[in-house]
Amino acid sequence: MVVLNKIYTRTGDDGSTALGTGHRVHKSNARVHAYGTVDETNAVVGLVRVRTVHRSLKELDDMLARIQNDLFDLGADLCTPDTGEKLEYEPLRIIPAQVERLEGEIDYLNKDLEPLRSFILPGGHPASANLHLARTVARRAERLMAEVAQDENEVISAAALKYINRLSDFFFVASRWVNHKYDGDVLWVPGKNR
Numbered sequence: 001m002v003v004l005n006k007i008y009t010r011t012g013d014d015g016s017t018a019l020g021t022g023h024r025v026h027k028s029n030a031r032v033h034a035y036g037t038v039d040e041t042n043a044v045v046g047l048v049r050v051r052t053v054h055r056s057l058k059e060l061d062d063m064l065a066r067i068q069n070d071l072f073d074l075g076a077d078l079c080t081p082d083t084g085e086k087l088e089y090e091p092l093r094i095i096p097a098q099v100e101r102l103e104g105e106i107d108y109l110n111k112d113l114e115p116l117r118s119f120i121l122p123g124g125h126p127a128s129a130n131l132h133l134a135r136t137v138a139r140r141a142e143r144l145m146a147e148v149a150q151d152e153n154e155v156i157s158a159a160a161l162k163y164i165n166r167l168s169d170f171f172f173v174a175s176r177w178v179n180h181k182y183d184g185d186v187l188w189v190p191g192k193n194r
Helices: 030-052 055-079 096-110 126-150 158-181
Strands: 016-018 024-026
Touching: 024 030, 030 055, 030 126, 030 158, 055 096, 055 126, 055 158, 096 158, 126 158
Parallel strands: none
Antiparallel strands: 016 024
């Protein structure tokens, strides 16, 4: 259980932060960037949820609530590198079942949508526009995680990489699902303003 009775510790005043293993690294560390961007994704999901509490979007809101919890799991996974050393606790890791649930939800949301014949502009319903923002932030988190995974001294699990990849797909399909319920997708018109 997490207990936070004091918010500031002053331990990061020198520009360092502690990983879940207890090791201290600089706040500019690539792993810190990755889980910080996962946290940013979660904050954007919070903005989306302000718009999905309406009855007609409750089903999506329930999915987003699960995703917010998953994003904390992913942050915990990323902040505790698998160094092979024995820890005093079992680190929390993303598991394949979380990826599979997300895939099932993507398929569910996508089943009644028309196939795309154009790229989509972020917009339409406010929840849809914010889902596009969540998608782009999740893609940035994915790029940062992939960067960490390329380092031969670092490990990021396959399940964590799959989860963040599917998550941006989920946000894209969810944005279309919301717009489908309202006024439809905002389509890109190539060269429209030439």
